[in-house]
Amino acid sequence: xxxxxxxxxxxxxxxxxxxxxxxxxxxxxxxxxxxxxxxxxxxxxxxxxxxxxxxxxxxxxxxxxxxxxxxxxxxxxxxxxxxxxxxxxxxxxxxxxxxxxxxxxxxxxxxxxxxxxxxxxxxxxxxxxxxxxxxxxxxxxxxxxxxxxxxxxxxxxxxxxxxxxxxxxxxxxxxxxxxxxxxxxxxxxxxxxxxxxxxxxxxxxxxxxxxxxxxxxxxxxxxxxxxxxxxxxxxxxxxxxxxxxxxxxxxxx
Amino acid sequence: xxxxxxxxxxxxxxxxxxxxxxxxxxxxxxxxxxxxxxxxxxxxxxxxxxxxxxxxxxxxxxxxxxxxxxxxxxxxxxxxxxxxxxxxxxxxxxxxxxxxxxxxxxxxxxxxxxxxxxxxxxxxxxxxxxxxxxxxxxxxxxxxxxxxxxxxxxxxxxxxxxxxxxxxxxxxxxxxxxxxxxxxxxxxxxxxxxxxxxxxxxxxxxxxxxxxxxxxxxxxxxxxxxxxxxxxxxxxxxxxxxxxxxxxxxxxxxxxxxxxxxxxxxxxxxxxxxxxxxxxxxxxxxxxxxxxxxxxxxxxxxxxxxxxxxxxxxxxxxxxxxxxxxxxxxxxxxxxxxx
Ligand SMILES: Nc1ncnc2c1ncn2[C@@H]1O[C@H](COP(=O)(O)OP(=O)(O)OP(=O)(O)O)[C@@H](O)[C@H]1O
Ligand SMILES: [Mg+2]
Numbered sequence: 001x002x003x004x005x006x007x008x009x010x011x012x013x014x015x016x017x018x019x020x021x022x023x024x025x026x027x028x029x030x031x032x033x034x035x036x037x038x039x040x041x042x043x044x045x046x047x048x049x050x051x052x053x054x055x056x057x058x059x060x061x062x063x064x065x066x067x068x069x070x071x072x073x074x075x076x077x078x079x080x081x082x083x084x085x086x087x088x089x090x091x092x093x094x095x096x097x098x099x100x101x102x103x104x105x106x107x108x109x110x111x112x113x114x115x116x117x118x119x120x121x122x123x124x125x126x127x128x129x130x131x132x133x134x135x136x137x138x139x140x141x142x143x144x145x146x147x148x149x150x151x152x153x154x155x156x157x158x159x160x161x162x163x164x165x166x167x168x169x170x171x172x173x174x175x176x177x178x179x180x181x182x183x184x185x186x187x188x189x190x191x192x193x194x195x196x197x198x199x200x201x202x203x204x205x206x207x208x209x210x211x212x213x214x215x216x217x218x219x220x221x222x223x224x225x226x227x228x229x230x231x232x233x234x235x236x237x238x239x240x241x242x243x244x245x246x247x248x249x250x251x252x253x
Numbered sequence: 254x255x256x257x258x259x260x261x262x263x264x265x266x267x268x269x270x271x272x273x274x275x276x277x278x279x280x281x282x283x284x285x286x287x288x289x290x291x292x293x294x295x296x297x298x299x300x301x302x303x304x305x306x307x308x309x310x311x312x313x314x315x316x317x318x319x320x321x322x323x324x325x326x327x328x329x330x331x332x333x334x335x336x337x338x339x340x341x342x343x344x345x346x347x348x349x350x351x352x353x354x355x356x357x358x359x360x361x362x363x364x365x366x367x368x369x370x371x372x373x374x375x376x377x378x379x380x381x382x383x384x385x386x387x388x389x390x391x392x393x394x395x396x397x398x399x400x401x402x403x404x405x406x407x408x409x410x411x412x413x414x415x416x417x418x419x420x421x422x423x424x425x426x427x428x429x430x431x432x433x434x435x436x437x438x439x440x441x442x443x444x445x446x447x448x449x450x451x452x453x454x455x456x457x458x459x460x461x462x463x464x465x466x467x468x469x470x471x472x473x474x475x476x477x478x479x480x481x482x483x484x485x486x487x488x489x490x491x492x493x494x495x496x497x498x499x500x501x502x503x504x505x506x507x508x509x510x511x512x513x514x515x516x517x518x519x520x521x522x523x524x525x526x527x528x529x530x531x532x533x534x535x536x537x538x539x540x541x542x543x544x545x546x547x548x549x550x551x552x553x554x555x556x557x558x559x560x561x562x563x564x565x566x567x568x569x570x571x572x573x574x575x576x577x578x579x580x581x582x583x584x585x586x587x588x589x590x591x592x
Contacts, residue, residue: 053474079476087474093467096460104460108475113461114485116453120460166475 004067005030006200007052007083007170012061014044014051014224021047023224025061029170029200036215037204040244044224045204046088049174053085054078065170082169086159088178088204094148098139098158101147102130105165129165137161137191153184160191171195173203177210189213220244285534286444293440297433304432305505310544311439312501315446317524317536319493324522325530326454327486328466329379332518333390334494336374336397339513341367341495346414346508347407354420356428356438360499367495368488370397375487379480391515398513413509417502428504435504442500443537446493450533453489462486527569529576538577 005028014022021044029035039045050056052063054075062071065081093101103120106129107113121127134140137157142150147158156176163171176192177185185207192214195201205211211218212232219229222244228235235241296307316338323329341363348362378389401408408414421427421434428434453459461482464472469479502508511517520543528539546565550558573579 055470075473076476076478079474085474087471091468091471091474093464093471095467096463100460100463104457104464105475107457107460108472108477113457113477113482115457116485116489118456119452120455120457123457162475 004064006033006066007202008064008067009052010062010064012048012051012063013059014047014056015059021224022051022058025221025224025226027219027226027229029202031198031200033200033202033217034215035200035202035217035219036211037202037219037221038206038208038211039221039227043221043244045221046174047224048221049085049172049204053083053172079166082167083172084163084166084168084170085172086163086174086176088174090152090155090159092147092155092158095146097144097146098134098150099130099143101158101162102133102165105162106130106133109166133161133165136164136194138187153180153187156180156188157191160188164195168199170200170202173201173205175204175206177205177207185210285537286448289444289447289534289537290440293444297436297440301431304436306544306548308432308436308439308504309501310541311436311443312497312504313521313524313544314537314540315443315500316494316497317521317528317540318447318450318533319490319497320521320525321530321533321536322450322454322490322493323487324525325532325535326459326466327462327483329483329487330383330387331390332387332515332522333392333394334490334521335513335515335517336390336394337367337371337491337494338498338501338517339394339397339401339508339510340370341498342502342508342512343401343408343414343498344495345499346417346502349417349419349502350414354418356419356422356503359419359503360442360496363495363497363499363502364492365495367498368492371491371494372484372488375484375491379483379487391518394513394515394518398510401513402510408508411510413507414502415507417506417508419503432504439500439504442496446496447533447537450493454533458482458485523566525576527566527576529578532578535576535578542577 007029009028010026012022012025013020025048037045037048047056051058051061054070054073054077058071062069064070065078065083068081070078070081070083093104096104103126104113106126107120107123112118112123131140134143137160139154139157139161142154147155150158156179160173160176163173173192177188180188189210192201192203203211203214205214216231217229218232218235220227220235220238220241227240227244228238230238293311297304300307316334319337320331320334323331323334344366345359345363349359353359353362374393378386378393381389402410404410419428422438426434426438454462461472461477464475464477465479465482472479472482498508498512501512524539524543525536526539527543528537529535543562547558547562550561554561569576
C-alpha cells in the first residue's frame with residue numbers, strides 16, 4: 001500500500017452513444033510527478049479529466065486514489081481524498097470577490113461550511129491562510145475585486161489558487177494557460193513552479209513551451225486512445241506524435 | 254503590459270476593505286437597522302389610524318426577506334413560498350386557539366412549522382432546477398392549500414381560522430384595539446429578524462449558497478454538495494417565512510386560505526424584485542413600496558390600480574435592474590465624490 005500510486009487509472013473507457021471518446025486508457029501518477037497530457041482538439045482530454053474526477057461515469061475501467069477504488073464514488077468524495085482539478089473554462093463565482101472564493105475553498109476543505117451563525121471574517125486562522133494563498137498567486141491587490149471584472153489571466157491564477165486551497169494530493173490542471181495572453185503566461189508558469197514538491201500534477205495544455213518547461217513526462221492522447229508516453233525528447237522524436245499533430249499535412253510533404 | 258498596469262491602477266484605488274460603498278462597514282451595517290427603526294417609529298406617529306395596514310406591511314417584509322434568502326442568495330426561483338408562510342400562520346393560529354397564547358411561543362411554533370415544511374419539501378424538490386423547480390414549488394403550495402382547505406375542523410377551511418387571542422407580549426404589553434402593540438411587536442420582530450438573517454447570509458453557509466447560485470459545478474469541485482446547501486438554506490428561509498406567518502396570525506387574529514395562495518407567493522416575488530434581490534433590506538424597501546402604492550392606488554382608483562402597479566414594475570425592471578435598493582449603491586459614490 002505504501003507504494004500505491006496516488007492516482008491509478010486502469011482500462012478507462014467512455015462511450016457517448018456510439019462515439020467512443022475514451023478507450024482503454026491506463027496511467028498512473030506518483031508523488032512529485034509533473035506530467036502533461038497532450039493531444040489534438042477533440043482527443044478526449046477534458047473527457048478523461050471528467051471521468052477521473054467523477055463528473056461523468058465511465059463505461060468501463062477503474063480509478064484508484066492511493067489504492068482506494070473510487071470508480072463508483074461521487075466527485076465530492078474524490079475531492080475529499082485529495083483529487084482536485086482546475087477547469088479549462090473558468091468556472092468561478094462571478095459576483096463574488098477573490099477573497100470570498102478562497103475563503104469558501106478553505107472552509108469547504110476544513111468542513112466548516114454548515115456553520116450558520118459564524119462570522120466568516122472571524123473564523124480563526126482563515127484570514128491568514130487566505131492571505132497566504134493570495135500572496136502565493138500574486139492576487140493580494142485584487143482580493144476585494146469581484147471576479148467577473150478580473151483580467152482573464154488573473155482568473156486563471158485564481159483557478160490555481162482555489163485548487164491549492166484544497167491542499168490536493170493530486171492536482172489536475174485543464175489548460176491552465178488557455179486564453180492567457182502569451183506575455184502573461186510566465187505568471188502561470190511561475191505559479192506552477194512553486195507548487196508543493198510532493199504534489200502529483202497532471203497538466204493538460206496545448207502550449208508546448210509550457211508543457212516542455214513544466215512536464216517531466218508527457219502522455220499523448222489521440223482519438224480517445226493513449227498513443228504513447230515519455231520524456232519531452234522521446235515524444236518529439238516519435239513519428240506517431242507528428243502524425244496526429246500534423247495529420248494530412250505531414251503526408252503532403 | 255498596459256492591460257496589467259491599468260489593472261493595478263484600478264485596484265489600487267479600491268483596495269480598502271469592503272470597497273463597494275466606500276464607507277466604513279460599521280456605518281453601512283448600522284444604516285438599514287437605523288432606517289428601519291426610525292422610519293418604523295415615524296410611521297407609528299404619523300399614521301396612527303393605519304396601524305393595521307402598517308403591521309401587515311412589516312410582517313410581509315419579513316416574509317419577502319425570507320424569499321430573498323431563497324431567491325436572492327440561493328438562486329432558487331420559487332412561486333410557492335407562501336406554503337411556508339401559510340403553514341407557519343396556521344400552526345401558530347391552531348396552537349393559539351387550542352393551547353398556548355404567548356406570542357413569542359407562537360412565533361416559535363410558526364418558525365418550526367415553516368422550517369419543517371421547507372425542509373421536507375425542499376429535500377424532495379431541490380434536485381430540480383429552473384422551470385421544473387418553479388412548477389414543483391407551485392405544486393407544493395397548492396397541496397398545502399388544499400390540505401388547509403380540507404382540514405376544516407382545524408383550519409376553518411374557506412371561512413378561515415379566527416379567534417386567535419394572543420396573551421400580552423412578555424406578560425406586559427397587551428394587544429390593544431388600536432393595534433399599537435401589534436405594530437411595535439411586528440417592528441421589533443422584523444428588525445431582529447433582519448439582524449439574524451444578515452448574520453446567516455454572511456455565514457460560511459451563506460457564502461456557500463451564493464456559490465451554488467453562481468456555479469454549482471464549482472461547489473462540487475470544492476468538495477461541497479450543492480443540494481445540501483440549497484436544502485439547508487431553504488429550511489432556514491422556511492423558518493423565517495413561518496415566523497412571518499405566525500406574526501400575521503398573531504397581529505391580525507385570523508388566518509385565511511389566501512395566506513397559502515398562489516397570488517401571495519407571486520406578490521412576494523414582485524415585491525422582492527421591486528426592492529432588489531440579494532441584500533435583505535431590498536426586501537423591506539420593495540414590500541413597503543409595493544404595499545403602500547397598492548393601498549394608495551386601490552383607494553383612489555379601484556379600477557386601474559393594477560395597471561399602475563404593472564407600469565411601475567416594468568419601469569423598475571427596465572431602468573433600475575437592481576431594484577430600488579440599488580439606488581443607494583449608485584447614489585452613495587456620487588455623494589462621496591462630491592465631498
Ligand atoms: N457529453 C458529450 N456527448 C457527446 N459527445 C461528447 C460529449 N462530451 C464530449 N464529446 C465529444 O468527445 C470528444 C472529445 O471531447 P473533449 O472535450 O474531451 O476533447 P478535448 O481533448 O478536451 O478537446 P480540446 O482540446 O478542444 O479541449 C469530442 O469529439 C466531443 O465532441
Ligand atoms: Mg478540453
